[in-house]
Amino acid sequence: MTTYDIALIGFGGVNRTLAQLIHDRGSSFVDELGFGLRVVAITDLRLGSLVKEDGIDLSVALRLGSGSETFADHGGSATPDNEHVIRNCSADIVCEATFTNPDDGEPAVSHVRWALESGKSVCTTNKGPVALRGPELTALAVRNGVHFEFEGAVMSGTPVIRLARKMFEGLKLDGFEGILNGTSNYVLGRMETGMELGKAITEAQELGYAEANPAADIEGFDVQLKVLILANELLGAGITLADVTRRGISELSAKEVKNAALAGRRWKLVGSAKRNPDGTVTAGVEPVALPLDHGLAGVSGATNAVSFATDLLGPVTVSGPGAGRLETAYALLSDIIAIHAAKAGVAAHA
Secondary structure, eight states: OEEEEEEEEOOSHHHHHHHHHHHHHHHHHHHHHSEEEEEEEEEETTTEEEEOTTOOOHHHHTTOSSSSOOGGGGTSBSSOOHHHHHHHSOOSEEEEOOOOOTTTOTTHHHHHHHHHHTTOEEEEOOHHHHHHHHHHHHHHHHHTTOOEEOTHHHHTTSOHHHHHHHHTTTOOEEEEEEEOOHHHHHHHHHHTTTOOHHHHHHHHHHTTSSOSSTHHHHTSHHHHHHHHHHHHHHHOOOOOGGGEEEOOSTTOOHHHHHHHHHTTEEEEEEEEEEEOTTSOEEEEEEEEEEETTSTTTTOOTTEEEEEEEETTTEEEEEEEEOOOHHHHHHHHHHHHHHHHHHHHHHHHHO
16 A cells, blocks of 8 residues: 655644644545555644654644644654755655745745755645746656645635646637635625725634735735736746736725625626737736626635636636635645656556
């Protein structure tokens, strides 16, 4: 039986949930998926680092977090020392789930690079490395005979990248437009009832939808990174973040949003890209007052959706959860499944 050793970089909501899944359902994975999973390393800014080549007791690791204990109390270190752990642990696959830095993608870019350089495959939910260094890191993975997977970076557990690559074979993609941020979508929905922007953001924060600093969602930075990923990965755009224009929803008033609804339109923060006649790709993020019969107008709350423009089928829309710890943890699991399938395919043809 194949067992993959896993390193978890970051032990917040997503990787902690993945660890819980492995703890609760690990034995069933063997029967259902054809492989087992064993966590051999965990690093975390607050908890430090823990490395055990024969496998970490996840029941112990999952209890940590709310008190003052660190991994130092369980045979590890109080400091994460990410580079040493990533390069030297026995993991086959590194699951990177640290915070997204939209400026340079660090430290996640380095986490991914260290893993790939040391012969480890990587799956990540972090938009930074994919959007800002995607082609470079993918090439590095190929050179080292490993895999770089990032399905959760765009629509959480909804496999939009993999679906488009596999299910749209034979079709030409001419562009896409999508609702790619649940927080801004929720805020616009509340503003449609007449609630002012600031109050709607506060409510979203109280419900756990918005961060303490909501700028990434409200000003469109989050969607900008996701548009860049989709444009480069699915349209072969070869563009940079500076090529994706961005305008958020902070300039919209509650009156403007409510009046649009009364007039049969609904404001949405739309991320889009389209292929021009000369082959170049134009991409951007902006609030748009969509007619109610538009395919994206009815997308509400934390749900995300992307409508692809295809040459043979016309618009094809993919919709699903765009946020949530369990959904995003599943995205990491789906990446591990894809890595296993790729390895099995290579072995079958060897």
